[in-house]
Amino acid sequence: MxxxxxxxxxxxxxxxxxxxxxxxxxxxxxxxxxxxxxxxxxxxxxxxxxxxxxxxxxxxxxxxxxxxxxxxxxxxxxxxxxxxxxxxxxxxxxxxxxxxxxxxxxxxxxxxxAVIFTPDHLSLVKGSPENRRRFLDLAISQSFPRYASTLSEYNRVLAQKNALLKRGNVIDELLEVYNEKLAALAGTITVNRRKYINRLEREAKIFLADMSGGKEELTLSYQTQAGDLETQEEIKEKYISLFAEKMQYEKDHFLAHYGAHKDDFSVVINKKSARMYGSQGQQRSAVLALKLAEGELSAKLTGxxxxxxxxxxxxxxxxxxxxxxxxxxxxxxxxxxxxxxxxxxxxxxxxxxxxxxxx
Ligand SMILES: Nc1ncnc2c1ncn2[C@@H]1O[C@H](COP(=O)(O)OP(=O)(O)O)[C@@H](O)[C@H]1O
Ligand SMILES: [Mg+2]
Missing domain, CATH: 3.40.50.300 (P-loop containing nucleotide triphosphate hydrolases)
Structure with a gap:
């Protein structure tokens, strides 16, 4: 292209x-x-x-x-x-x-x-989870346009739920309708993100090993409130029960604190968190490896x-x-x-x- x-x-x-x-x-x-x-x-x-x-x-x-x-x-x-x-x-x-x-x-x-490299991409390792979600969501969307529509539907329902929570005086039945929708969408999103992270890890690992003369092994670990559950259906069920359990908490705080919009992944080098223990140089290499991997994967997925x-x-x-x-x-x-x-x-x-x- x-x-x-x-x-x-x-x-x-x-x-x-x-x-x-x-x-x-x-x-x-x-x-x-x-x-x-x-x-x-x-x-x-x-x-x-x-x-x-x-x-x-x-x-x-x-x-x-x-x-x-x-x-x-x-x-x-x-x-x-x-x-x-x-x-x-x-x-x-x-x-x-x-x-x-x-x-x-x-x-x-x-x-x-397109894949973009910018100087503030160190935030992919060092910054807030939001940076990593944005990277992930955009990378997946470019190769799987249907993911983009699932994600925008999730964000739309999330905004509705937040508006309801903010208003106070919440009608439980309506909140449950939103929660049910969010749980199903979160199931799809989580499965897609995890699959992408696994593929990305495979590619990025090669680049980092190459860059470090075989000294550094990169792994990515995906974190979600749904834990290690794997299938869409299991994740959906998990979120339904989590949302029910935390309903009062979310009402008290007027905000949706649970869901796929809280997911994160950590970049790990030689079994240690790169964010916490990596040197500036290792973090820089890890980001380059991730971005090169994003391009490699895009080529594999789209030809x-x-x-x-x-x-x-x-x-x-x-x-x-x-x-x-x-x-x-x-x-x-x-x-x-x-x-x-x-x-x-x-x-x-x-x-x-x-x-x-x-x-
Ligand atoms: N909306 C805008 N309208 C006109 N000029 C803008 C606007 N936004 C940024 N600029 C100008 O663009 C320039 C920065 O461009 P940029 O591409 O970031 O520079 P660089 O060549 O350093 O990468 C600045 O001079 C800034 O004032
Ligand atoms: Mg510039």
Whole structure:
């Protein structure tokens, strides 16, 4: 899969930009705050349906404007596809494939796939569970679009349940209806996440062993309130009884404290938690292994490598890790920000200055 063309109108500091990409390595060069990350953000928007910087759509529109848009042409699944997103301050954003009617997230997710590496990905090991769930959910969704719709249904029911709890004066029968739905959806979500984690572990283990000269063994352990139960049905039943048991507690606290939205996984190196005991270097390697594994798995599951987006990570890495990662991603499209001209002197460079493109 590779991006061919990107067109930005009033997106961040890109007022009107057209960018061509080559199939191999693309390097985006420019000074600090020139607009390099903004370009990756626009591309990744089509993979995730939102910014990877975890911000609102309206923050993406160029200051002082009401509308912005991104259009991208990419090659993948044996065809050229054009996707566009129109963002507006007041209304809803509209995503289209070709000239189609506006699509819902679950209808376009998985069409364009990308893996992004950013300097704050250390939070995958060190940060809160939310970081890891977000990573997991997005990775699974890109390869299994139906997971995205299960997850959005779960979040919708969870929001309804929370609204009910917040109101106080709860009608038990209604709460039970929500709990029943959440339990069933949590069963599906947990089974999918655990299966993905197992596959991811298999891939990431190889990368970390490789990077550490066989010294480090990576394992991932998935944590859920459903314990070690394995089948969808068992997990559903477990949640139904857990929700019943904790009903009063949730009512007293006006919040849904139990469910799949509390899941987490820990990254373990040589049988010890990387978060608690890993050195900075081990944590960094573990994150690289996870992200490389995400790409590998995506290729295995869909038959095609996703586009690799590297935001400023090379300048952060030591020589060995830098060389390792670059040696692992030679056979696919890579779009890198940060001018590391000594490494890349052949491929097409894209220069950015104050949001403007010079190619
Ligand atoms: N909504 C926006 N409208 C206009 N400019 C923006 C907007 N959001 C961010 N910027 C500008 O974009 C620039 C940062 O771009 P970024 O891609 O993060 O830079 P870098 O090249 O360092 O990666 C800053 O100059 C910032 O002011
Ligand atoms: Mg940047």
């Amino acid at each position: 590779h991006v061919e063309h990107l067109s930005l109108k009033n997106f961040r500091n890109a007022v009107d930009s057209e960018i061509e990409f080559s199939k191999g390595v693309n390097v985006i060069c420019g000074a600090n705050a020139a607009g390099k990350t903004n370009i990756l953000e626009a591309i990744f928007y089509f993979a995730a349906g939102k910014s990877f910087r975890n911000c609102k759509d309206r923050e993406l529109i160029t200051f002082g404007n009401d509308k912005g848009s991104i259009a991208m042409r990419f090659f993948g699944n044996n065809a050229k596809t054009k996707m566009s997103a129109t963002l507006s301050k007041s209304g809803r954003r509209v995503i289209k494939i070709g000239e189609s009617a506006p699509l819902r997230m679950t209808e376009y997710i998985g069409r364009f796939r 095609e490598y996703p586009v690799f987006l590297l935001d400023d990570i090379l300048s952060e890495l030591d020589k060995d890790r830098k060389e390792y990662i670059l040696s692992r991603i030679t056979d696919r499209q890579v779009i890198i920000t940060g001018c590391e001209s000594e490494i890349f002197d052949t491929e097409g460079k894209i220069f950015v200055r104050e949001g403007k493109i010079f190619q």
